[in-house]
Amino acid sequence: MLAALTDREDTPYFALMVVAVLEAAFRFKLPAILGVVAVVDASLFWQVWLFFSKHPPLDVEEYYEAGITSLVFYVVGVLVWLPLSDVRPKETRLGRSRTLFECNRARHSKSDGDDLKLDSHREAAFGGGARRDV
Numbered sequence: 001m002l003a004a005l006t007d008r009e010d011t012p013y014f015a016l017m018v019v020a021v022l023e024a025a026f027r028f029k030l031p032a033i034l035g036v037v038a039v040v041d042a043s044l045f046w047q048v049w050l051f052f053s054k055h056p057p058l059d060v061e062e063y064y065e066a067g068i069t070s071l072v073f074y075v076v077g078v079l080v081w082l083p084l085s086d087v088r089p090k091e092t093r094l095g096r097s098r099t100l101f102e103c104n105r106a107r108h109s110k111s112d113g114d115d116l117k118l119d120s121h122r123e124a125a126f127g128g129g130a131r132r133d134v
Contacts, residue, residue: 009051009062014044014069021073025080033077041070 006013017040024036044066052058 009055009059011047014047014066017043017073018076021077022080025077026084030078030081030085033081034074037070037073037077040073041066044069 020040021033021037024033028036045063048062048066052062
């Protein structure tokens with residue numbers, strides 16, 4: 001949109017598209033990421049087509065530049081998604097094991113508390129009598 005409004009050949013606004021690609025890589029699965037990158041790439045080629053439809057003659061190098069930029073967006077999207085796709089299952093397992101750890105800790109602390117109550121009752125029953133005699 002900004003490139004269409006400025007009506008210039010080489011606009012730097014395509015660099016803002018990397019934010020959408022990175023956001024998709026952090027939030028979505030691979031098919032959705034590829035869809036976002038396809039939309040971004042279509043907008044790159046649309047910007048080139050729009051400019052040269054208003055200002056002929058056609059400069060083929062601009063299409064090459066758009067093609068290379070689209071490949072960069074695919075590489076960025078996939079390379080950011082790969083390590084995150086590996087971390088997410090591990091994070092889920094860690095969350096489950098943490099929950100199990102907390103359950104076990106709560107169970108042990110409850111049993112420890114019961115033991116402390118029993119110890120205080122024993123002390124009151126046996127230790128208290130011994131103190132009165134002394």
